[in-house]
Amino acid sequence: MGKQMVMSVMSKDRPGIVADITGVIYQLKGDLADLNQSVLCDYFSMILIASFDDAVTPEDVVAGFSHLPSATKLEVVVKEMEAPLEPAQEGRSQEVYVLTVQGQNKSGLVHRIGLFCCQHGINILDLATTLSRGLYTMILQLDLSHVESVDAIRTDLARCAEESDLHMVLQHEDLFKATTEITLL
Amino acid sequence: MLRSDHILATVEMIQKENLDVRAVTMGINLLDCRGGGVAETCRRVEEKIGTAAARFVETCEQVSRKYGIPVVNKRISVTPIAFVGAGFDRHGFVELALSLDRAATAAHVDILGGFSAQVEKGMTATDREYIASIPEALARTEKICASINIASSHKGINMDALALIGQTVKDLAEITRDQDGFGAAKFVVFCNQPGDNPFMAGAIHGLEEADLVLNVGVSGPGVVARALERLIQTRGRENLRLDDIAEEIKQTTFRVTRCGELIGRKVSEELGIEFGVVDLSLSPTPTVGDSVGEILEILGVDVVGAPGSTAILAMLNDAVKKGGIFASKAVGGLSGAFIPVMEDAVLAAAAGSGALCLEKLEAMTCVCSVGLDMIPIPGSVDAATIAAIIADEMAIGMVNNKTTAVRLIPVPGKEAGEIVDFGGLFGASPIMPVRNVGKSSRFIAWGGRMPAPIHSFKN
Structure with a gap:
């Protein structure tokens, strides 16, 4: 089923961040498994897990984010999971x-x-x-x-x-x- | 997802507002304990209760600790004992009471209810022997509570039983004279007694019930009072109308009931016995801030007993039911607001100041749960007058298709205004005056039956 990656994104809050982030994943034909977001003192933060084809690398994902025509800078960290994760609720x-x-x-x-x-x-x-x-x-x-x-x-x-x-x-x-x-x- | 404000509201409710589960009561069927004689029956009764309730108290405490909600009383209710002891004489019933007391002590429960009979239509010879045994049975036991159903909307009022009960209440008080008549606080007379009520003194395990069942009584006058105070403070009195108040009571009762439902389900699961009902009653304690009377005063009467008290109580009782009924899978028992004078500090104070009289209490019982409860009266009041007070309350229950009950304590050697103090959850109060004493004996002397009202014939 390909590989799973965990991503962390932070930005100054503005409308459209969720659409931007999920747009990058969609463009890379990724499948979103789970995400959690919150806003604190006008700063947006999201952690999310998605699966991609084997050919996609974390660098491809970071590149996808860096090409976004965004009004605010998205700070992104992407890591490939060593073992596929179960969604948190199940366990x-x-x-x-x-x-x-x-x-x-x-x-x-x-x-x-x-x-x-x-x-x-x-x-x-x-x-x-x-x-x-x-x-x-x-x-x-x-x-x-x-x-x-x-x-x-x-x-x-x-x-x-x-x-x-x-x-x-x-x-x-x-x-x-x-x-x-x-x-x- | 849990919201922070909801979490904090629940924490407030438990930590600061006297939320507890007032009673978890295990109902035990004793009909299969009948032996050839008194001794054999007593042995079987103790054996069955011992087995059924072996892990009961320990499990309640374990669940209570896990959820951080106090379970104040752990109790047992049994099949009305007059059925179990059919054919026994009064001495046999006293032996049964002693045996139940030993079983309750061994199970470490606070109280055991069900030393009871159902005589709303007629009395058997056994029922008469049972009634005759009540004073001695309650005087010689620590944990036993007795109750008797002498009236129902279907059958009317058993006036022969009523006359005997008037005298029984007097005898009970007299035989426990050195405790200010405390025996009478362990005996309650019913119309339409429910078989799944977890509250004492009137808890029984009805004949319609399964072998074992668990019923839970929630509490929460303190929680409701604080919620209303908070509402009035945050929204401002001038911006609130009575329906807003009723809505707040409903929502608060929902949360209170849910706590009882949760505890009941978990204890049932652990013990592997059926969960019966949650009784939604607002049951006060003598603790300051845990009073039904206080809610009435918050809602707009300066003192309980003032005009408006009955109307407010009617709304409170209704809102409690509406909030609680959705919160629980099965609601039963008494479910309403209790107004036990000695157990409610604000009611006791109103009785002491003369603001709250017996007649006003009687009117209030038309719209709330149960009836004339824990009311100390002068020891000089005669048996016929006591029977007649009970008759009035029974008539209210009978005609209105509701449960009503009477628990009067004629305190020997004391008169109106003197203080009687039983301590603990039984509380304290000035003795309430009774007007028109000694003027009802011709009525009580009729005996026979008061026929059921016309609307009982629905077939």
Whole structure:
């Protein structure tokens, strides 16, 4: 089925970026597998996976982007996958928890939480932060499938929250789905 | 995709607004436990409950920890015991109660309900023996709750049973005099009693149920109260109309119910038993901020009992049902707003100040779930008056095709205005005055049956 490539694109935000990026892939007869995009402070970022014929190289893809008549510069990194990837959802862990962290803004907050997760063998699946009137809010989706005891994590988290003067709550993602989605599987 | 604001709203609901699952109740059929005599039956009852509920409490706690939602009470309901003990005398029923108490203790549950009978049309000799056993049975047990269905929209009101029950309530209070009549707080009288209600004291495992079933009672007056306060603060009182308020209650109840549904499904899955219903009741606790009365005051009466209280409660009750019914696969039990005076700090305060009287409570029960609940009255009120208060409440349920119930506590040796405090979830309240005491005995003395209303004949 050819080869899969992972691409990362960043640009100042403007209308038409998605059309431009997918246009390059289409021109090279690529097949888009999965993508994720977000905009932060007027900067657009996208990560995407697509498969191409064996003849297409990462350099061809980068060249395709560089020939775009774009008003903003697209910064692109393309890598060929060593092994074909499954779309992320298929292997999704059953033990996804949502951690919310709130506190007064100060430097090192995200690092502190990142370090906590690292030390406890927790993979961060998703992380979003907002700053509003000095209150910093982090919302993380965490994979706790490799954690032996969620109770122990909660205890350590409570200690971490106290030490760093943060309000932290760890809840299973099912709970949020149950309270906000119409379907309850 | 989960939205940040939804995530934060749910976190608020659990962390700051007293959201919990009030009760997970395992219903257990005991009809197959009947042995040749009392001792044999008791042995089988304990054995069946022991097996069925062996992992129940542990599983509830495990699921509760996983989802971070407290499950406040773990309870068992059983087949109305008068069926199980058919032919037993009062001593046999006391033995059965003791046996249920041992089983409940062994299973580590908080309470066991179902020391009950259904006598809405007539009483058997067994039913009379069962009724006679209630005071001793409840006085000698820790965890047992009793209930009796004496009326229904189909059959009318059993006035013979009613008269006996008036006296039973008095006897129950008297036999537990040293605890301010606490025994009466464990006994509730019903019209149209549901067989799948997870809340005590009236939980039973109805005859129509499967062998084992799990029912869940959600709570959430605190969550609703805070949601309304937030709505009023962010939108401004002048920009809101009552239908906006009803909509907010619906949406909040949806989320509260979903938490109960999630916990119920997971506990059922773990235990491998059928998930029955979610009971949508707004069930208050004596904790400040977890009150149905407070919601009424937020919605516009300065004190519960003021004119408008009944109308607000009607809207609240309806919005709770509408929000919850879509959130759950099966809704049942009582499902509405409870107004138990002792268990709700704001209602208790209104009763103490005289703003809320028994008659207004009775009117409010026409539009909400259950009825005259956890109301302490002077110990001097006679049995016939108590029976007559119950009769009025039964008539409301019978005519309106709804469940109504009465749980009065005639506190021995105490008069109106004195405080009675049972502690914990049972709460505290000033004793409410009863007007026109001793003026209903000729009515109660008739006995017989009050015929079912004309609209019960639908065949």
